[in-house]
Amino acid sequence: MTEPKLNAVGQSIQRRDGLGHVTGKTIYVDDIKFPDTLHLKMVRSPVPHALIKGIDFSEAEKVPGFVRALTHEDVPNNIYTILKLIGVGPDEEPVLAEDRVRYQGEQIAAIVAESPEAALEAAGKVQLDLEELPAVFDVEEALKPGAPILKEWGTNYFVYEGHHCRRVRYGDVEQGFTEADYIIEGRYQTSPIEHAPTETTGCLVKPEANGRYTVYTNTQALFFSLDNSALILNLPFNKLHFVGGTVGGGFGGKVDVIVEPIAILAAMKTGHPVRYVFMRDEEMRVSSTRGAWRMYYKDGVMADGRIVARQVTSYADAGAYNRHTPYAVTKHAANVAGPYNIPNVHIDAHCVYTNRQPGSAMRGFGVTPASFALEVQMDKIAETIGMDPWAIRFVNAYRNGDIKPHRKEVEDATLIETMQAAAELVGHPLPEEYKAMHSNDREGGNHG
């Protein structure tokens, strides 16, 4: 069989959905309407850490248009299983809070009503009897003895196969530090931020005549959401039919399966279509953030610019629940030393729980904070030893065949070529020595 040529690949052809976008004909979740749809709004914790002593719905029930309330007792398997589906455990976040809440905004009860206004009014009239507990907000404070504990297993950190953090151990950093001409340290902190897509997270669930439920959703991962919903609701998987594929901005914020399970439950209980769409303040204050990250670097550097030892201790602020942060910490550990050839690397990457809005995936998950910290640290190194910032990158850049700290051989390396192209773009003159480098110029890599 002959091979096809490239005709379409490489061309700037017009977007398939472009005409729909410019005419307003593209359909998003909130544009889909069915008669007799009910609306779901959440009752959320006003405080960051508390025991739930009681919930009183009596005033809420009097609101005209109130249909029903849902609590954890209505949820067949009241636990998010998103980590199980990607092979990480344990799962520990309830769909609706049971005996306690661990962040301000955590969902406690769902109110279903005939209009969004009635649902909001009723949610506002639910009376919560909460016993506040001390809260912890700082990642290092959360790891100290005596800190308020968030998890049933008695600690505030995720356990990685028996360890309190994700470890990377390559070479011998202590030996590297003794050989180094300079020791350069740095502490870097990123802020939690919001995806802020123009379309908020949401779904519309429609009970079908044949006993199935069609879920119109802006999730970034349809089967992931379907599978998780089926597990939570103890439904055969083939009872659920997820429809989507057009998302008004995701950036990682629509992979937490946060609206579908409870909306499906409400549809099951009421027999009506149910809409659950985040309001903008929920999207900002409650939905997952990019969690904050704190990173400590200690580098051993030679006078000629080579980094011979890099030690990174980092703390991911997961917030109150795992979501996908344990996964990101592993990804972070694979990237936090940077695209550089360093013979001795020691990484301790922690996933820490605090009483805040949980973090989860966002564009660059785990790597964005690492790239920020390590590239500012590289400049600090350059300044300390009196080298040009470009030079410090060229001297340390990895090549194909090098071994990364997590022991994977480098392939598809193009850091050098990319830096050369950037220098040319901005008219920054590079010494001949750096212009002559390329990603295949180290014979045998750094195996030796």
Place this chain on the structure above:
Amino acid sequence: MAKVKGTGMAAVNYPTGMNLGGDPSQALIHATTTGTFIISLSSTDLGQGLKTVLAQIGADALGVPVDNVMIDTADTDTGPHCMGTFASRATHRVGNAIIMAAQEARQVMLDVAADELEVSPEDLETDGQGNVHVVGVPSRSIDLVSLALAAHFKYAKTISGRGMFMKPKSEVDPETGAMDPDSTEAHACTVAEVEVDTETGEVKVLSIKSAYEVGRQVNPALVEGQITGGSVMGMSHALMETTAPYYPAIDHSPGSFSDYLIPGPADIPVIESVVLEYPSSNGPFGVKGVGEMTANSPIPAIVNAIYNAVGVRITELPVTPEKVLRGIEEKNGS
């Protein structure tokens, strides 16, 4: 009391694929009776243009015009499993699945054409314009519509194919962290130019100029869309955004676009870029994921540029005017 300019750079890598792998995607292709190829998926387009680039990949893998290819997504009843759109995985994994499905469909297509043209399939090629013809003899050809009708109604063959791609799940050694986290690496190098107002602490980003290496650009305009949008989001991350202005305290968390700061059109810098292509060994036509990386390198480049301008190394994001002013004060010893 001045506006001081500074330049800074940053160089980064970004991995393609869900970390550690184990994230499959499938594709199904079938041709209608008149030669439209429908690629059924359950993948999501977040706006980056997935539905467009996948049609381009499908078209070239089949050897047909891109206008003959339709992408049907996303419905879990009709589209086969896809892990989702995240981790810069979609073009890579779904693209590979489509190529595999296209190879099967293409073989059926060529078999039917071979029977119609009375040659063997090895003697045929597609011209990408809607025809299958004998190699070197363009006049001995059959168009896609005729071919599809013949397949369905004369030979009782379905021009269809099935595809799946998964990078096998890697374990992680608990002691050493040894792992195989990604399929390939893309790279970026950004140079940022800023202007710092030493009286107010405000930072204006004048330009973000970058080189990106992405394996293969399926659609250069859409890659540029990621570069421009990502550069602005990176700038925003560096200078403006926070859900916890008094981190780690949870007070004063923003709840609207009035208090959650993101850039408006008056804030955007000059954005220039050059894109390199060093095809990856395992991406569809050498593709590497690009959607996330574009927001990463601008952040430290901007922070490094601020240092170059005023000698203040900010190590906590976002870089607020307050932090810049405090840094300047501290540096001046007041």
Place this chain on the structure above:
Amino acid sequence: MPAKIVSFNLNGRETEVMIQPMTTVQNLLREQLGYTATKVGCRQGGCGSCTVLVDGEPMAACLLPVENIAGKEVTTLEGITPDHGLHPLQEAFFENFATQCGYCTPGMLIVSKALLDRNPQPTRDQIIDALSGNVCRCTGYEPIIQAVQNAAQRMNGHQGE
């Protein structure tokens, strides 16, 4: 509360609706009349996704009671889109890749139309000013600015300078 009847002109058609008091134009358009091109972004007046034109002026439909549009001309994206083909602004947005997820696009087109209707040859700064009430999280704004510049050229008879 007793319902009210409000008459206004929607996309060139005289329209009469019955609403609960203080219903927003956004809810009227999307829930009652089925015109969903006008989007919901925040319901706080902060993102511009719900922008419509009222007597030619851009207004946030999420904050606008239906009572306030009585007797006025309201234009939504459905009203700008011709039955066949595209308005030059839509063509320009399409060709300049000025949309990604598309969610901010209706609002961006509405404010751009209002701008070009009153100022057919705006400077770049004037375009930026007109777009400043509209959030876009995907494109970084630059292709949108260029699309408006391009549309202005088309509408003034220039073939791209």
